[in-house]
Amino acid sequence: MDLHLDLDGPRVRAGLESALRDAISGGRLGPGTPLPSSRALAADLGIARNTVAEAYGQLVAEGWVTAVQGSGTRVAERVAAPGRGASSAETAARGARYDLRPGSPDVSAFPRAAWLRAARRALNQAPFAALDYDDPRGRPELRAALAEYLARARGVRTSVESILVCSGFAQASWLLCHVLRIAGAGTLAIEEYGLPTVHATAVACGLDVRTLPVDGDGARLESAGDAAAVLLTPAHQFPLGVPLAAGRRAQAIAWALAGGRLIIEDDYDGEFRYDRHPLGALQAHAPDHVVYAGTSSKTLAPGLRLAWLVLPPALVEPLVAAKTIADRQTGAIDQLTLAELIASGAYDRHVRRSRLVYRRRRDRLVAALAARAPKARVSGIAAGLHALVTLPPGRTEEEVIAEAAERGLALSGLAMFGAGEPRHAPALVVGYAKPPEHAFTGAVARLAAVLA
Amino acid sequence: MDLHLDLDGPRVRAGLESALRDAISGGRLGPGTPLPSSRALAADLGIARNTVAEAYGQLVAEGWVTAVQGSGTRVAERVAAPGRGASSAETAARGARYDLRPGSPDVSAFPRAAWLRAARRALNQAPFAALDYDDPRGRPELRAALAEYLARARGVRTSVESILVCSGFAQASWLLCHVLRIAGAGTLAIEEYGLPTVHATAVACGLDVRTLPVDGDGARLESAGDAAAVLLTPAHQFPLGVPLAAGRRAQAIAWALAGGRLIIEDDYDGEFRYDRHPLGALQAHAPDHVVYAGTSSKTLAPGLRLAWLVLPPALVEPLVAAKTIADRQTGAIDQLTLAELIASGAYDRHVRRSRLVYRRRRDRLVAALAARAPKARVSGIAAGLHALVTLPPGRTEEEVIAEAAERGLALSGLAMFGAGEPRHAPALVVGYAKPPEHAFTGAVARLAAVLA
Numbered sequence: 022m023d024l025h026l027d028l029d030g031p032r033v034r035a036g037l038e039s040a041l042r043d044a045i046s047g048g049r050l051g052p053g054t055p056l057p058s059s060r061a062l063a064a065d066l067g068i069a070r071n072t073v074a075e076a077y078g079q080l081v082a083e084g085w086v087t088a089v090q091g092s093g094t095r096v097a098e099r100v101a102a103p104g105r106g107a108s109s110a111e112t113a114a115r116g117a118r119y120d121l122r123p124g125s126p127d128v129s130a131f132p133r134a135a136w137l138r139a140a141r142r143a144l145n146q147a148p149f150a151a152l153d154y155d156d157p158r159g160r161p162e163l164r165a166a167l168a169e170y171l172a173r174a175r176g177v178r179t180s181v182e183s184i185l186v187c188s189g190f191a192q193a194s195w196l197l198c199h200v201l202r203i204a205g206a207g208t209l210a211i212e213e214y215g216l217p218t219v220h221a222t223a224v225a226c227g228l229d230v231r232t233l234p235v236d237g238d239g240a241r242l243e244s245a246g247d248a249a250a251v252l253l254t255p256a257h258q259f260p261l262g263v264p265l266a267a268g269r270r271a272q273a274i275a276w277a278l279a280g281g282r283l284i285i286e287d288d289y290d291g292e293f294r295y296d297r298h299p300l301g302a303l304q305a306h307a308p309d310h311v312v313y314a315g316t317s318s319k320t321l322a323p324g325l326r327l328a329w330l331v332l333p334p335a336l337v338e339p340l341v342a343a344k345t346i347a348d349r350q351t352g353a354i355d356q357l358t359l360a361e362l363i364a365s366g367a368y369d370r371h372v373r374r375s376r377l378v379y380r381r382r383r384d385r386l387v388a389a390l391a392a393r394a395p396k397a398r399v400s401g402i403a404a405g406l407h408a409l410v411t412l413p414p415g416r417t418e419e420e421v422i423a424e425a426a427e428r429g430l431a432l433s434g435l436a437m438f439g440a441g442e443p444r445h446a447p448a449l450v451v452g453y454a455k456p457p458e459h460a461f462t463g464a465v466a467r468l469a470a471v472l473a
Numbered sequence: 474m475d476l477h478l479d480l481d482g483p484r485v486r487a488g489l490e491s492a493l494r495d496a497i498s499g500g501r502l503g504p505g506t507p508l509p510s511s512r513a514l515a516a517d518l519g520i521a522r523n524t525v526a527e528a529y530g531q532l533v534a535e536g537w538v539t540a541v542q543g544s545g546t547r548v549a550e551r552v553a554a555p556g557r558g559a560s561s562a563e564t565a566a567r568g569a570r571y572d573l574r575p576g577s578p579d580v581s582a583f584p585r586a587a588w589l590r591a592a593r594r595a596l597n598q599a600p601f602a603a604l605d606y607d608d609p610r611g612r613p614e615l616r617a618a619l620a621e622y623l624a625r626a627r628g629v630r631t632s633v634e635s636i637l638v639c640s641g642f643a644q645a646s647w648l649l650c651h652v653l654r655i656a657g658a659g660t661l662a663i664e665e666y667g668l669p670t671v672h673a674t675a676v677a678c679g680l681d682v683r684t685l686p687v688d689g690d691g692a693r694l695e696s697a698g699d700a701a702a703v704l705l706t707p708a709h710q711f712p713l714g715v716p717l718a719a720g721r722r723a724q725a726i727a728w729a730l731a732g733g734r735l736i737i738e739d740d741y742d743g744e745f746r747y748d749r750h751p752l753g754a755l756q757a758h759a760p761d762h763v764v765y766a767g768t769s770s771k772t773l774a775p776g777l778r779l780a781w782l783v784l785p786p787a788l789v790e791p792l793v794a795a796k797t798i799a800d801r802q803t804g805a806i807d808q809l810t811l812a813e814l815i816a817s818g819a820y821d822r823h824v825r826r827s828r829l830v831y832r833r834r835r836d837r838l839v840a841a842l843a844a845r846a847p848k849a850r851v852s853g854i855a856a857g858l859h860a861l862v863t864l865p866p867g868r869t870e871e872e873v874i875a876e877a878a879e880r881g882l883a884l885s886g887l888a889m890f891g892a893g894e895p896r897h898a899p900a901l902v903v904g905y906a907k908p909p910e911h912a913f914t915g916a917v918a919r920l921a922a923v924l925a
Contacts, residue, residue: 035657205487
């Protein structure tokens with residue numbers, strides 16, 4: 022294929038990126054258009070192949086293009102609207118009355134009164150030092166509360182010294198990729214279905230990304246090979262919804278121990294298991310080789326931007342250095358408030374209440390689809406804030422999402438979470454936790470109608 | 474000089490960095506020890522010079538070594554204590570009863586009651602969307618309040634669309650350096666005296682740093698040359714305390730316009746001028762070429778980690794992309810609370826109250842030194858939260874700081890803020906805002922005694 026670009030200015034890579042951005046945002050390169058290979062474009066333009074590869078990497082990180090193993094680089098299906106940080110699909114979904122997209126809890130149930138009470142107690146007791154430049158790892162009150170909570174609720178082996186409070190999992194994953202890269206790591210292995218943002222972050226930090234197939238037992242580790250680290254969602258694979266089987270957990274730890282490699286355990290919804298006691302964290306089996314990552318985004322609200330890493334001792338120092346450069350430390354008042362919320366028991370009460378609500382919602386979703394759309398199939402364990410709903414045979418994700426949008430319901434297809442060639446049948450990732458309580462019944466009714 | 478290093482492992486740069494860290498933390502390379510030039514070390518080790526230069530750059534960013542133009546690379550005087558994020562000097566200062574180091578306001582005066590009232594009003598009114606994943610630029614309530622406040626108080630030309638809320642100035646400067654670098658920028662010019670963290674951030678982002686001499690009229694722009702951007706503190710040079718003279722302001726803008734270059738205006742303490750109405754922001758004269766940076770760290774508390782950038786239109790999109798990768802968005806509750814504090818007038822009242830207090834403190838400092846240490850000289854305009862105190866002839870910063878420490882007073886010397894060869898006589902950067910009110914008199918008495 023031929024691609025006409027006008028390069029200008031002395032800095033070729035920046036010029037190339039800018040020319041490609043203009044061509045995409047101006048519509049000359051439409052969604053899904055394949056781009057030439059970096060080798061071919063470099064030859065065409067008479068510039069170094071690395072320059073093209075780096076420009077492509079930057080555009081992947083910015084969301085303009087996607088890189089799919091085996092099928093090259095393409096213009097992204099949904100390019101972020103310039104300066105808004107919201108894709109056109111997101112903008113359309115904002116107008117939707119009902120929303121079953123995954124990723125968020127029911128923020129209308131955020132415990133505002135309990136939060137404000139905790140904030141008052143916390144701020145009135147806070148030492149002056151808490152309001153000044155402070156320990157980049159976070160407030161000792163919060164790290165102590167988290168150490169106790171994570172040991173009790175998730176079986177994590179930790180200490181106040183090894184916890185790093187982060188500004189959300191987005192920052193946590195950026196810090197980890199950045200530190201891996203400057204320690205000389207080349208490749209991060211991730212699950213072939215997962216959060217696209219993790220992929221983009223790894224590429225932006227200069228890491229190569231290798232995807233691991235996921236089957237009914239979770240990620241298949243034999244593909245990890247010589248990657249420096251692997252990011253897993255062992256408790257509840259996102260978005261496929263399976264737990265990592267016991268044999269695979271052992272295999273992951275053996276892989277890490279044998280090569281001095283790292284496992285990043287993304288325990289994004291480990292608090293929510295409905296059918297039985299959740300499996301404890303993988304981290305407890307190899308605390309020197311596993312980084313445990315937790316977040317308040319599913320238990321409280323994504324808008325808080327509070328997450329935490331439990332670090333192997335050798336990683337504390339480089340992560341603290343990266344955090345210091347990135348933003349010095351996370352805001353103190355929210356940290357103190359969350360510490361007070363955990364210490365007072367209000368956090369546990371909120372999690373238990375949410376668990377009951379989401380469990381009932383999942384049951385109602387399963388029952389509604391079984392009754393009114395029996396050809397749709399719900400899979401994954403009874404856990405978390407989302408379910409995988411495989412479409413009735415013959416239906417495509419695009420048509421189902423479009424039909425739902427006409428009925429005022431926003432949905433997400435599985436394809437947008439896939440990093441490789443689609444291996445799974447067309448499906449929806451249904452975030453049943455997201456709607457406020459009054460809208461849940463209407464949302465599920467519309468979903469069932471679309472899938473009937 | 475000879476330097477013995479055992480390189481191991483396949484990745485030479487990481488191995489070199491790690492070997493140097495071990496040699497420094499183990500004490501084999503003491504504070505101030507000069508390191509070989511990157512050319513010499515590369516030849517010794519038989520590796521590429523770039524590899525050595527990159528390893529040095531990383532170690533500068535991490536605070537292990539310092540790079541001084543013209544005098545090469547040396548082991549830092551105060552290496553960060555591993556895993557603590559606090560230098561040994563900081564640890565020693567924590568034990569001090571009195572503290573006149575610059576950088577912080579009096580956090581004991583943080584308006585806790587007003588903050589909690591604003592938090593209650595803000596959280597009770599917040600739409601559900603504020604608690605969910607949201608606009609990476611920040612809450613519209615805060616951007617609207619800042620647009621009004623910055624126009625009124627600092628003469629900034631802005632709109633809600635062009636403001637990016639950041640997690641402190643540390644993050645703001647990281648985002649800017651990162652975006653400059655991926656846009657192809659090579660060099661950032663900074664003032665030869667300034668925050669060491671800005672220097673480290675630029676190097677960590679892969680930028681070369683060029684330092685501009687500062688005289689009584691502020692930074693000398695003719696040294697900026699072909700740098701892609703310059704970071705200035707026009708209202709009140711940190712730490713020398715002079716404003717950028719009118720001719721220099723015009724010169725800076727002409728430089729930026731002529732080359733399509735960028736000025737970063739760090740208006741860290743622009744709210745605090747005591748002798749007359751402060752000069753308006755430089756940004757108003759060329760909003761397409763100046764990024765205005767403001768912060769709540771001096772007006773309220775550094776622990777909040779709330780800062781803001783007012784961006785030229787062309788920079789909004791790349792900064793939003795960088796922010797999205799870095800931490801998605803800044804925490805919503807503090808943003809909503811600050812918006813309410815500004816909109817209700819409580820923020821202005823707190824700033825006015827602080828201005829009166831700090832103005833009186835500055836007058837008391839000047840009077841005490843004039844009476845009891847007449848050979849020390851206070852310079853800089855009547856503004857901000859710090860004053861430059863040139864030492865009596867014959868005294869050194871080290872001996873004054875050590876003598877003060879014995880009396881329980883923590884001080885900072887000018888040298889720690891210098892990026893080049895020292896051009897200024899030995900001096901202290903005295904942060905008179907920092908002590909709580911009850912400790913101010915004792916702190917100044919001790920300072921006067923040490924300088925007498």
